Amino acid sequence: MELLQLQYFLTVARLEHMTEAARSLHVTQSSLSKTIQRLEEDLGVPLFDRIGRKLRLNEFGSRFLRRAERALFELEQGKQELGDLSSPEQGTLELAVTTASTLPHILREFRKKRPSIHFHVQMLTTREMVTLLHRGEVDFCLSSPPIQGDEIECQIVFIDPILVAVPEGHRLADRSSVSLAELRNEWFVGVKRGYGTRDQVDTLCETAGFAPKYVYEGDEPARLSALVEAGIGIAFIPGTARNSREHIRYLHVEDRELIREIALIWHKSRYISRAAMEFREVVAEYFSELSKQPEHTM
Numbered sequence: 001m002e003l004l005q006l007q008y009f010l011t012v013a014r015l016e017h018m019t020e021a022a023r024s025l026h027v028t029q030s031s032l033s034k035t036i037q038r039l040e041e042d043l044g045v046p047l048f049d050r051i052g053r054k055l056r057l058n059e060f061g062s063r064f065l066r067r068a069e070r071a072l073f074e075l076e077q078g079k080q081e082l083g084d085l086s087s088p089e090q091g092t093l094e095l096a097v098t099t100a101s102t103l104p105h106i107l108r109e110f111r112k113k114r115p116s117i118h119f120h121v122q123m124l125t126t127r128e129m130v131t132l133l134h135r136g137e138v139d140f141c142l143s144s145p146p147i148q149g150d151e152i153e154c155q156i157v158f159i160d161p162i163l164v165a166v167p168e169g170h171r172l173a174d175r176s177s178v179s180l181a182e183l184r185n186e187w188f189v190g191v192k193r194g195y196g197t198r199d200q201v202d203t204l205c206e207t208a209g210f211a212p213k214y215v216y217e218g219d220e221p222a223r224l225s226a227l228v229e230a231g232i233g234i235a236f237i238p239g240t241a242r243n244s245r246e247h248i249r250y251l252h253v254e255d256r257e258l259i260r261e262i263a264l265i266w267h268k269s270r271y272i273s274r275a276a277m278e279f280r281e282v283v284a285e286y287f288s289e290l291s292k293q294p295e296h297t298m
Contacts, residue, residue, distance in 0.1 A: 003075075005039040006068045008032055009047065013065050016048075016055045073136045077271040084273040091275055093119040096129050097142045098196050099262060100221065101241035102158075102286070110282045117275045123219070125194035129265075136267050139276045142283070144196040144238075146263035158262040158287040161239045161252065162197060165228045168247040177252040180208035189216040189224050189233040197221075197260055201236040204256055240290070262287070 012021040012032070022029040040046055047061035057065060083091060093110075097103055100123055107119065124132070130147060132138045141147070146154045164183065166172050172182070183205075190212070191198045205212050215233050218224075224235045229247045238260055242250050264283050266272070272280075 001039065001042050003072075005035055005042075006072055008035045009039055010065070010068055010072065012036060012048070012055065013057055013061060016057070018055060069135065073269070076136060077269070080273065081271045084271070084275075089114075089116045091117055091273060093117055093140075093273075093275055093279055094138045095119055095121045095140055095142070096124050096132055096138045097121060098124060098126055098129060099142055099144045099238070099240075099260075101238060102262070102290075103142065106283055106286050109286060110279050113278055113282065114275050125192075126196055126199075127194060133265065133267050136270045139266065139270065139272070140279060140283075141265040142262060143265050144260040144262045145200065146261055147265050151268050153266050153268055155264045155284075156261050157264050157283060158240070158291065160260045160262055162201065162236050162258040162260055163239055163242060163250040163252060165225065165235045165237045165242070166249050166251065167228055167231045167234075168249065169231075170234070170249070172251060173249045175249075175251055177254045179255045180205060180253060181210075181255075183212075183234070184208075184210040186213070187215045187233040188212045189227040189235050190214055190218075191221050191224075192217045192219060195221075197236065197238060200260060201258070204258060208256070 008021075008025060008027075011025055012018065015021045015024065018029055018033060022032045025032065036047070043060075043064065045060040046058060047064060048055040049058050080091075095103075100121075103121065107121075110117075110119075122132075122138075126143065126145070126147065129138075129141050129143055130149070133141060133147070133149075133152060144160070146156060148154060164172075164178055172178055190201075193199060193202075202212060216227055221237075221241060224237060225241075225243055225248060227233060228235050228237075236258075237250070239250075240262075242248075264280065
């Protein structure tokens with residue numbers, strides 16, 4: 001059994017399509033098919049059920065997939081550990097976020113400490129983040145809501161109030177707070193389902209007897225303020241994401257505890273480099289200082 005066979009198998013297993021897997025791996029379909037066939041011959045069992053051009057993992061394949069993922073996970077951790085020992089000032093920090101409002105400030109502080117370390121950030125839904133965590137493909141996640149799991153460490157770093165953003169001139173603009181029931185007939189702008197804050201506020205509105213009506217649903221939370229300012233709709237915006245736009249008013253919700261928990265999350269078995277440990281310290285320091293500011297206290 002060869003390492004290349006395992007790598008190819010994981011890609012085919014995740015995509016369940018030989019042509020797409022070959023394209024992803026930058027190899028010919030015939031070469032990929034032969035590699036998978038040799039692996040099955042080595043194991044003595046078929047790993048997939050063939051349905052036309054599509055593949056489905058069978059019971060043998062599903063069981064072997066868990067072992068193969070674990071084996072490659074450990075090999076990748078060993079590679080990262082050796083790289084950290086040989087070149088501690090180099091490397092790339094892999095990050096995933098469901099909440100990006102605080103990230104620019106955190107990365108700026110981290111870069112001051114480790115200017116030679118690169119970082120790669122992905123904005124993901126909660127489900128996508130869980131997948132990458134279990135594969136060991138990210139060093140840390142900043143997530144709201146927190147993610148729990150047997151192999152996952154979860155540290156709550158901040159409690160963030162969720163506010164109602166309305167444009168200047170709106171009927172509620174002169175208020176400092178509002179009840180959820182008063183928002184029943186409003187039009188909203190927000191992120192798509194699957195993002196923590198969106199799912200949370202939708203659920204809470206349902207307890208108040210209505211479902212928010214969205215005129216815009218996107219993948220970029222930072223765009224919401226501009227849409228509110230333009231009068232397209234109102235929005236639920238976390239306190240850490242509010243900005244100094246003069247034409248937006250932020251209201252607290254009166255009758256419900258509307259907050260989000262921001263958590264720093266990592267896989268228990270993933271190797272944590274020196275740079276990653278310093279990043280964790282920067283995150284903790286940033287939110288500790290933020291919690292002391294009056295505008296962010298509840």
